[in-house]
Amino acid sequence: MNANLFARLEARIADPNRIAIELPDGTPISYGALRTRTARIANRLKALGLQTGDRVAVQVEKSVDALALYFATVRAGGVFLPLNTAYTLAELEYFIGDAGPRIVVCDPSREAGLKPIAAKPGGTVATLGADGSGSLLAGIDALPGDFATEPRQGDDLAAILYTSGTTGRSKGAMLTHDNLVSNAETLIGYWRFTDKDTLIHALPIYHTHGLFVASNVVLFSGAKMIFLPKFDANDVLKRMSKATTLMGVPTFYVRLLQAPGLTKEATAGMRLFVSGSAPLLADTHREWSARTGHAILERYGMTETNMNTSNPYDGDRVPGAVGFPLPGVSVRVADPETGKILGPDEIGMIEVKGPNVFKGYWNMPEKTASEFRPDGFFITGDLGKIDAKGYVHIVGRGKDLIITGGFNVYPKEIEAEIDAIPGVFESAVIGIAHADFGEGVTAVVVRNPGATVTEAQIVAALADRLAKFKQPKRVIFVDDLPRNAMGKVQKNVLRETYKDIYKA
Numbered sequence: 001m002n003a004n005l006f007a008r009l010e011a012r013i014a015d016p017n018r019i020a021i022e023l024p025d026g027t028p029i030s031y032g033a034l035r036t037r038t039a040r041i042a043n044r045l046k047a048l049g050l051q052t053g054d055r056v057a058v059q060v061e062k063s064v065d066a067l068a069l070y071f072a073t074v075r076a077g078g079v080f081l082p083l084n085t086a087y088t089l090a091e092l093e094y095f096i097g098d099a100g101p102r103i104v105v106c107d108p109s110r111e112a113g114l115k116p117i118a119a120k121p122g123g124t125v126a127t128l129g130a131d132g133s134g135s136l137l138a139g140i141d142a143l144p145g146d147f148a149t150e151p152r153q154g155d156d157l158a159a160i161l162y163t164s165g166t167t168g169r170s171k172g173a174m175l176t177h178d179n180l181v182s183n184a185e186t187l188i189g190y191w192r193f194t195d196k197d198t199l200i201h202a203l204p205i206y207h208t209h210g211l212f213v214a215s216n217v218v219l220f221s222g223a224k225m226i227f228l229p230k231f232d233a234n235d236v237l238k239r240m241s242k243a244t245t246l247m248g249v250p251t252f253y254v255r256l257l258q259a260p261g262l263t264k265e266a267t268a269g270m271r272l273f274v275s276g277s278a279p280l281l282a283d284t285h286r287e288w289s290a291r292t293g294h295a296i297l298e299r300y301g302m303t304e305t306n307m308n309t310s311n312p313y314d315g316d317r318v319p320g321a322v323g324f325p326l327p328g329v330s331v332r333v334a335d336p337e338t339g340k341i342l343g344p345d346e347i348g349m350i351e352v353k354g355p356n357v358f359k360g361y362w363n364m365p366e367k368t369a370s371e372f373r374p375d376g377f378f379i380t381g382d383l384g385k386i387d388a389k390g391y392v393h394i395v396g397r398g399k400d401l402i403i404t405g406g407f408n409v410y411p412k413e414i415e416a417e418i419d420a421i422p423g424v425f426e427s428a429v430i431g432i433a434h435a436d437f438g439e440g441v442t443a444v445v446v447r448n449p450g451a452t453v454t455e456a457q458i459v460a461a462l463a464d465r466l467a468k469f470k471q472p473k474r475v476i477f478v479d480d481l482p483r484n485a486m487g488k489v490q491k492n493v494l495r496e497t498y499k500d501i502y503k504a
């Protein structure tokens with residue numbers, strides 16, 4: 001059997017006339033048309049010199065052709081390497097130098113800048129604009145609409161996705177055909193996707209969430225997706241009457257809650273709202289249930305591992321928890337120093353193992369080796385616990401752990417207390433260098449619109465809720481927390497901004 005992801009997708013296309021993708025203006029694209037498009041692009045990639053195992057680095061705006069380029073690359077035996085559209089030329093130079101792609105596909109406006117960068121490791125540049133302009137697709141309809149999908153083993157690479165690299169160098173996570181297909185199949189079963197579903201796809205496709213979770217799950221289940229170029233709350237709301245599911249980052253849900261049109265009636269035809277990529281506030285979860293009658297299903301994953309855990313489809317979707325290990329995935333919590341496996345409710349390092357877990361970091365064998373335990377578990381870098389009922393909880397990234405006066409403080413615990421104070425919308429708790437304590441617990445707080453809650457009130461509210469060492473030494477108010485495109489709070493940015501507050 002050909003284990004190529006595309007061959008396995010193709011084998012599932014029961015009826016090529018079914019609609020795979022609907023454009024914002026309602027234009028339908030059938031599974032058959034998508035297959036033909038990927039064949040033509042695969043033929044173009046071959047003509048550009050693509051050999052089996054070559055990387056195709058892609059920095060383009062979201063479009064159906066950009067998605068087809070992912071499938072075409074994999075189909076042609078290449079390794080797809082998507083890049084955040086926000087990366088600058090200087091950043092691209094690192095990724096391209098590291099990955100050595102044979103082909104770099106970029107927006108036409110970037111061609112001149114990227115040509116010398118791509119040429120260094122021996123690559124060529126092709127261009128693709130959001131409107132389909134550029135050299136990649138020029139004259140494409142004259143190319144054959146068939147392509148013999150390249151035979152691949154399950155363990156061969158399908159994609160390399162660079163991690164966001166907020167500490168140190170960004171690393172290229174090597175994902176295999178089996179990693180991607182197994183996770184899509186697991187999620188289809190767990191979340192009950194069928195060919196009756198329509199997903200509102202408003203995520204970027206340079207990240208694991210929009211590229212693999214959303215697109216693979218939809219297409220492998222024969223479902224349809226409404227493919228939106230970006231997230232706009234009112235637009236998404238309008239589409240719900242013609243859809244059944246939405247996958248989003250927490251910011252989507254926060255913004256949708258601000259839309260007056262979000263009601264039980266507006267969401268009546270929807271069966272599932274999934275959230276992930278960053279922590280969903282328990283308040284957002286509760287407010288969503290109250291407004292719509294739907295409990296958001298929160299799941300947890302990462303670039304390196306695809307999806308690891310999910311709240312259940314049936315049963316309690318617990319606010320603030322990321323649910324149970326997915327079928328076939330083993331999750332445990334271990335002491336970060338000794339590796340000793342911890343018991344229920346004990347906080348430690350989350351470690352995972354399963355067919356979803358990546359092969360290693362590109363060009364970094366030592367880094368790879370140091371992030372796996374001898375028995376094959378991957379050390380995620382997330383701190384968390386598993387409660388007595390088996391739900392996994394994340395308390396923060398390991399690097400966000402605060403050590404103050406020798407005590408460990410887990411930011412999530414403090415954030416949850418602060419978020420519960422009237423007038424607070426959300427908070428981020430960070431450690432800042434402090435002469436007496438090593439690190440001082442510091443809260444950065446966003447108030448609700450019109451609220452006037454003060455530092456003194458927050459300090460007073462926490463006084464009998466938290467041990468003294470956990471209480472913030474300072475509370476700073478801001479209008480918004482800095483977030484990346486996936487909705488993650490950039491604590492590194494906050495730590496840098498406030499690094500001197502305890503000095504002098």
Ligand code: AMP
Pocket residue numbers: 163164208275276277278279280298299300301302303304322380381382394396397486
């Ligand atoms: P990325 O590789 O960009 O997908 O980021 C993965 C990281 O996002 C994980 O290691 C977690 O720290 C975080 N993350 C993903 N999903 C969740 C979630 N549901 N709750 C809390 N953190 C999450």
